[in-house]
Amino acid sequence: MNEDVTSIFQIAAVGIIVAMIHTVLKQMGKEDYASWVTLIGFIVVLFMVIRKLDQLFQEIKTIFLFQ
Amino acid sequence: MLKWIGASLILLAGTAFGFLQASRYERRPKELRHLGNALLTLETEIVYGVSPLPEAMSRIASSVPKPVSLLFADASARMRETAAERTAADSWSEAIHAVWPRLSLADSEKASLLALAPTLGLTDRDDQAKHLRLAAAQLRTEEETAREEQRRYEKMWKSLGALSAALVVILMY
Numbered sequence: 001m002n003e004d005v006t007s008i009f010q011i012a013a014v015g016i017i018v019a020m021i022h023t024v025l026k027q028m029g030k031e032d033y034a035s036w037v038t039l040i041g042f043i044v045v046l047f048m049v050i051r052k053l054d055q056l057f058q059e060i061k062t063i064f065l066f067q
Numbered sequence: 068m069l070k071w072i073g074a075s076l077i078l079l080a081g082t083a084f085g086f087l088q089a090s091r092y093e094r095r096p097k098e099l100r101h102l103g104n105a106l107l108t109l110e111t112e113i114v115y116g117v118s119p120l121p122e123a124m125s126r127i128a129s130s131v132p133k134p135v136s137l138l139f140a141d142a143s144a145r146m147r148e149t150a151a152e153r154t155a156a157d158s159w160s161e162a163i164h165a166v167w168p169r170l171s172l173a174d175s176e177k178a179s180l181l182a183l184a185p186t187l188g189l190t191d192r193d194d195q196a197k198h199l200r201l202a203a204a205q206l207r208t209e210e211e212t213a214r215e216e217q218r219r220y221e222k223m224w225k226s227l228g229a230l231s232a233a234l235v236v237i238l239m240y
Contacts, residue, residue, distance in 0.1 A: 006240075013237045021230050028223040044238065 085228015155188030
């Protein structure tokens with residue numbers, strides 16, 4: 001339980017920080033870097049979510065299929 | 068405990084890196100202005116003061132602030148070394164190469180300063196004055212662009228360093 005909560009907070013914090021970097025870069029007229037930062041942040045968060053989903057599917061498998 | 072120490076170290080390093088980059092943008096227009104003033108003073112020394120080049124250089128070195136004054140002090144010291152048998156042009160370009168790592172100026176300024184070397188102390192007063200004024204004008208246009216860059220990028224680097232350090236900490240947490 002505890003670990004799930006921290007991972008959610010981690011993803012939220014990554015989102016906030018990436019958004020701040022995006023606005024800073026965009027204000028200074030570096031739109032291309034800003035979009036790259038957002039894309040990379042998105043991919044990192046995607047990998048975090050995929051790891052969690054993988055854990056979920058393993059759990060389901062162990063419960064329903066291979067008892 | 069160890070985690071927190073590492074996180075604060077990363078944060079500190081990222082913020083310091085950001086401030087270092089910002090300080091480079093901060094120093095550049097200042098040094099350009101000092102250098103331009105120093106070149107104009109050198110022109111006055113040559114045209115009206117008619118002082119010998121090493122003397123003029125050391126006088127300028129004592130009148131301009133620190134990082135730029137090193138260049139003139141070094142050139143003056145090299146010109147005074149009689150045993151080395153350098154020309155004024157040699158000592159000027161050698162001084163530029165020696166002091167350059169301590170200045171935060173770009174290569175175009177280096178080129179316009181090095182272009183002074185063949186005229187310095189060799190041609191007549193009017194010609195030297197013209198070349199010095201040309202170099203000073205080039206520095207002034209550079210200063211304008213440097214000021215523009217400072218306004219844009221100084222704040223960006225300051226916040227970007229801390230933010231990216233925070234991102235790294237959160238990713239590794």
